[in-house]
Amino acid sequence: MxxxxxxxxxxxxxxxxxxxxxxxxxxxxxxxxxxxxxxxxxxxxxxxxxxxxxxxxxxxxxxxxxxxxxxxxxxxxxxxxxxxxxxxxxxxxxxxxxxxxxxxxxNPKENVKAAPSDENDDACGVCGDGGRLICCDHCPSTYHLSCLLLKELPEGEWFCPSCRCAICGGSEYNADGSSFNEMTVLLCDQCEREYHVSCLYSRGMAKMTSCPDDSWFCGDHCDKIFQGLRKLVGISNNIGEGLSWTLLRSGEDDLPSANSMNREQMAEHRSKLAVALGVMQECFLPMVDPRTKIDLVTHILYNRGKAEVNRLNFRGFYTVVLEKDDEVISVASIRIHGGLLAEMPLIGTRFHHRRQGMCRRLVRAIEGLLQRLGIRSFVLPAVPELLHTWKNAFGFQEMAPTQRLELVKLSVVSFPGVTLLQKPLQTPRWSCRCCCLHHSGGRRYPRCVAFCLSGMIIYLPLTSPRYR
Ligand SMILES: [Zn+2]
Ligand SMILES: [Zn+2]
Ligand SMILES: [Zn+2]
Ligand SMILES: [Zn+2]
Ligand SMILES: [Zn+2]
Ligand SMILES: [Zn+2]
Ligand SMILES: [Zn+2]
CATH class of the missing domain: 3.10.390 (SAND domain)
Known part of the structure; x- marks a missing residue:
């Protein structure tokens, strides 16, 4: 069939x-x-x-x-x-x-190859466009000089932002995978940045003797964000007027909550992702990467990560769906880069639900989630037709060149012809006593019971499917 x-x-x-x-x-x-x-x-x-x-x-x-x-x-x-x-x-x-x-x-098993192994990528890791590009001496990634705010070609070896330590910016590392020392580089499973072991020691991390076997996080905040998100996967959150939002993620292997989901919840979860993809494909023309021929929308929605260049690594993405009466109305893709920043490269609402504030409700729910996780900045790429709306109705602003350079280190998704916009998220003045995370607004106790993300006991809204 x-x-x-x-x-x-x-x-x-x-x-x-x-x-x-x-x-x-x-x-x-x-x-x-x-x-x-x-x-x-x-x-x-x-x-x-x-x-x-x-x-x-x-x-x-x-x-x-x-x-x-x-x-x-x-x-x-x-x-x-x-x-x-x-x-x-x-x-x-x-x-x-x-x-x-x-x-x-x-879920194809093979990796997304940017190029034959001896060749470099031919799209800029920042803006996604082609042209004259400089190549990283360590990975296949390539960049426009102007996107890196560089005036001229750097002399000698040059390493791209994702091949450098997030603390010291250095690119030298222990290349011998069998030995562990202070120059070994660890990759954080939440912010996906690289860290020298020695730099982590200088930030107060306890001494280590070998590479961690399972998930590793660069600090408490990344750990809490990761656990908080995974615990929310598949849980339906009511926001009134018959509407609810749910966080989805593809792939059984990287879904720890798969163990706690039964066959029924798993099947429903996967079907919803397929429905969400249908909504996205209705809202966006296919965005095919010229080099690899992959469809970016599908890869982002299914959080596929097996890519050789960072710009095509979408492992950290989550899909958020807004539903009413079993119907998927709006869909967004979000990724959190550690505590500083979250991005939302795609958000779409079905045609006959437009101009009814659905997108606004979903964005508000996502912003609430990000604030509870202590994220400080929210970034999205705006097409020219929507620039005005994002700025005036949603409070986003254009970014200064130096702010954009910070994003380069994080590999934020961008498409040719868009403007990256940014919105600071308010940091609540207090943090929760039992989970240490920030909760947005409201009275302390009732909100915490409903939303506590990383306490030992998780209190869920009563509408949660796990309590059915
Ligand atoms: Zn560029
Ligand atoms: Zn590189
Ligand atoms: Zn370092
Ligand atoms: Zn991290
Ligand atoms: Zn009947
Ligand atoms: Zn709590
Ligand atoms: Zn809490």
Whole structure:
């Protein structure tokens, strides 16, 4: 079976897990489905599948999956596991099947090669454009002199910003992978910057004798951001008016919470990512990297990281979806570079939900999350048509050249023709007593119970799927 990732014809229906199952041909329009009680195996309701929802046989009304479930009279909240097609397969089984077919397409095993191993990249690591570029003497990355604010070619060996220690800026390191010493370089799993062991010692890190086996963080803040984000993955956060937002991430291996997610949650999580990709592809023209031919939108959304050049490493990305009634309305891609800065290169809202403040609600939710994690600056690339909106309605500002140079060290995503904008995020005046993270506004205690991200006991909003 061939699964079409994206149908270019304009897609009118709501984008939901149900519409995705229809798109992937796992279900067909007008197919009969039934809601079955898990314990008694009794059929509670029957209906007909449409793109917009299920038409109930008893009342002829159109229901969303969760609406159909509520209509059946059960208090259960596992619609996909309880709705079956005429072959006895649940919508959950169908999601798993659809994903198995898609998996090889969305998660290719091979690395993204920028160039044959003896060649350099041919797009600038800062702006993504081609032209006259200088090459790093250590990795295949290339840059415009002007994007580095350099007037002339540096003499002798030159190392790109991502091949330098984040503390001292030096590029010399212990190249012998089998030995560990003060010149060994460690890579932080959150901010993805490199650090000399000796520089970390000078910042007060405890002495080490070997490279860490699992995740390693350059400091407490990166550790807390990483754990805080991973704990939020897959959790639905209500923001009123029937809207909720959820943080998603692709790939089982790098998803520690996969262990705590059951098959049902995992299938729903992956299906939602596929639905989110559909929304993004509706909002953005394909952005194909000329060198590698990869589609940047897909790679960012699925946080793919196996790339030889840093500009194509999207490992740190998370996808945020805004939903109402099972429908995905807006989608954003965010990445946090340590405590200083977060970026959002992509955000899109479905056509028929535009001009209703959906994007604003999602941005507000993301800003709240970033503030709770203690992030100080929020950056996004603005296309010329939206420059005015981002500045006037969202409070972003253009960046000074020196500020932009700071971003070079972090490999912030940029596209040719965009302007990078920045917004300072308010640092709350107090930090939480039990988790040490900053919470934005509100009274201390109730907000903390709802949002505490890294305490030993995690309090979740009652709408969390884990408490269903
Ligand atoms: Zn009915
Ligand atoms: Zn450039
Ligand atoms: Zn380099
Ligand atoms: Zn150093
Ligand atoms: Zn770090
Ligand atoms: Zn707390
Ligand atoms: Zn807290």
């Amino acid at each position: 061939e699964i079409v990732l994206h149908d270019v014809t304009k897609y009118e229906a709501k984008r939901t897990i149900l519409s995705w199952l229809l798109e992937t041909k796992m279900l067909h329009e007008f197919q009969k489905v039934s809601y079955v009680d898990k314990k008694t195996r009794q059929v509670l309701l029957e209906g007909i599948v449409r793109f917009e929802g299920i038409v109930c046989s008893c009342c002829k009304k159109l229901w969303s999956l969760s609406g159909f479930e509520a209509h059946s009279g059960t208090s259960q909240r596992r619609a996909c596991a309880s709705i079956f097609n005429n072959k006895g397969e649940s919508l959950l089984d169908l999601q798993v099947q659809a994903w198995e077919l898609l998996d090889s397409k969305v």
